[in-house]
Amino acid sequence: MPHTAAETTQVVRFRAGAQYALLAGPLLTMLDSSIVNVAVEPIARQTDTSLPTVQWIVSGYLLALGTGLVLTSYLSRRFGTIPTYTAFLAAFTGASALCGAAPGVGVLIAARVLQGLAGAPLVPLAMSMLLGGSGGSRRMSPAAGVLLFLGPALGPSVGGMLLGAIGGGEGWRAIFLINVPIGLLAVAAARRLPANLGPPAQPTARPDLAGLGLLAVGLVAVFYGVDRITRGALTPPATWGPIVVGVAVLAVYAVRSGRVPYPALDLSILRQGSVALAFTLCGAASVAAWSIVFVVPIFLESGQGHSAFITGVALLPQGIVTGVGTLAGAGAAARIGVRPTVLGGFALLVASSAGLFAIGAETPLWLTGLILTLRAAAVGLVITPLVLVATEPLRPEQQADANTAFNVVQRVLGSFGIGVVATLFTHRSAHAGQVPALHTVAIAITVLAAAAAIAALFLPEAHTEDLLAVGRQGDGG
Numbered sequence: 106m107p108h109t110a111a112e113t114t115q116v117v118r119f120r121a122g123a124q125y126a127l128l129a130g131p132l133l134t135m136l137d138s139s140i141v142n143v144a145v146e147p148i149a150r151q152t153d154t155s156l157p158t159v160q161w162i163v164s165g166y167l168l169a170l171g172t173g174l175v176l177t178s179y180l181s182r183r184f185g186t187i188p189t190y191t192a193f194l195a196a197f198t199g200a201s202a203l204c205g206a207a208p209g210v211g212v213l214i215a216a217r218v219l220q221g222l223a224g225a226p227l228v229p230l231a232m233s234m235l236l237g238g239s240g241g242s243r244r245m246s247p248a249a250g251v252l253l254f255l256g257p258a259l260g261p262s263v264g265g266m267l268l269g270a271i272g273g274g275e276g277w278r279a280i281f282l283i284n285v286p287i288g289l290l291a292v293a294a295a296r297r298l299p300a301n302l303g304p305p306a307q308p309t310a311r312p313d314l315a316g317l318g319l320l321a322v323g324l325v326a327v328f329y330g331v332d333r334i335t336r337g338a339l340t341p342p343a344t345w346g347p348i349v350v351g352v353a354v355l356a357v358y359a360v361r362s363g364r365v366p367y368p369a370l371d372l373s374i375l376r377q378g379s380v381a382l383a384f385t386l387c388g389a390a391s392v393a394a395w396s397i398v399f400v401v402p403i404f405l406e407s408g409q410g411h412s413a414f415i416t417g418v419a420l421l422p423q424g425i426v427t428g429v430g431t432l433a434g435a436g437a438a439a440r441i442g443v444r445p446t447v448l449g450g451f452a453l454l455v456a457s458s459a460g461l462f463a464i465g466a467e468t469p470l471w472l473t474g475l476i477l478t479l480r481a482a483a484v485g486l487v488i489t490p491l492v493l494v495a496t497e498p499l500r501p502e503q504q505a506d507a508n509t510a511f512n513v514v515q516r517v518l519g520s521f522g523i524g525v526v527a528t529l530f531t532h533r534s535a536h537a538g539q540v541p542a543l544h545t546v547a548i549a550i551t552v553l554a555a556a557a558a559i560a561a562l563f564l565p566e567a568h569t570e571d572l573l574a575v576g577r578q579g580d581g582g
Contacts, residue, residue, distance in 0.1 A: 134224030171324030173225025185306035196223035198288030205282035265417025316369030326351030334524030392522030430485015450486030461547035
């Protein structure tokens, strides 16, 4: 029986408590991906520990993310989406409390590893509930786009303000402890989630142990190499060796996954050209967004002499505008179509990234903030349409795999982008100064955004309603 556009695009609205439960956990874990970067040096000073040792609070979290993401798809099938999400949310909250109360760096690093393991599944699971369907019902929420970029965009702002506002060198503890009340409320609110979210649990589902092992080894190796790049360690084989090995192991997994009936992560979704293109473009947006979020705070503090608190305040608008941009992108995709919306977003990203050339040692903060805010709006515009293209053609039972793979791509490319750009900025700063270094980064980001805009020409012309209709047909509706 055919479905009208009105029927197809009917949105199942969550109550406020359920919305909070689905947004709080992922936002916290994405926030923690970037917020701790600004606290590494204060923690080293406060604990009288070497910087390379303290850096493991970032590295341990990143490496644990790879393992946590690997487990997401199987655990959600085995125990159900809501129980799995709630359990990991509770574990993340507990790990955050342990981080905040850590008596020393050793305990802090261990707690950060637990945080990474518990936090990794929260984003893909929440996205599958916000975007997935059950019984032929489809939901599309712009909040799914917010989850991907709002947290990393806000991280340096929130971290800088907390460090600047709390004296005595203890501000870094607040970065972790702030998660605890928010997480506890989210765990309680998770009881309000509709019971039919996602496919039913499959208690008899058996894990693909070989596949899980390949994915874990491959992702951890890639993340380790990327982490060394972020630290400026470019000497092979210690840096590039793990990346090459990791990519090779992941390639073996990709070949193997097509030959087993129930792979740990189903990659067949990438055979659809539009899905693969959406993954790639969202990865490009991750690099463009996260790399600048990492570099600009360093420039504002070291190059212009601003405090961590003032830097945090200056960067705050871009985080807010990222969220607003995702809502605008959802509306534009419904009115004018996916391709024009994404093209417009990437065109704005090209123009605003080129605007970074206007920033110098004496540039007022308001102008820097304006340029960064325009970039944030551009990234926000492209995210929701790309998430829709990547997930709506899929069946409900494919959502967990799709969102896990989607988040793997974002984490890997975003981290790799930060590593390359940070190294480029550091080396260029040492030879020519921070202003030329920032301009060099601007060239790289502008070229990347322009290439993404060209690739976006091959996206489907469909409006939101058309994509949702395709998804409904895929469900057999």
